[in-house]
Amino acid sequence: QVQLEESGGGLVQAGGSLRLSCVASGRTFSITGIGWFRQAPGKEREFVGGISWNGINRNYADSVKGRFTISRDNAKNTVYLQMNSLKPGDTAIYYCAGDPYGLGSDREPSYDYWGQGTQVTVSS
Helix, strand or coil: CCEEEEECCEEEECCCCEEEEEEEECCCHHHCEEEEEEECCCCCCEEEEEECCCCCCEEECCCCCCCEEEEEEHHHCEEEEEECCCCHHHCEEEEEEEECCCCCCCCHHHCCEECCCEEEEEEC
């Protein structure tokens, strides 16, 4: 079992940057893949990016490639989402999720554990 908590959201102007953190508790974090998802008002939740348990494999949605970077520090039980060149279209609640299979894939059904989310608002 893994418990997840996001932080780092806020209000930023277009072109700015934010770094989100996902802190986990639980013995199995180091073998858990982590994904970031987001949900904008009136839209379905969508995959943003994911990282495998060992940090070797990462994948991103096309809409954020080249702008967002995921990293993890297993010693700190933390995964980061560095978001650069933010756009108003990035405005959403951002969630981190745990994949017990360790892959961090883009398949939402793979994820068993979810945080409460953190709001990111990008103004134009």
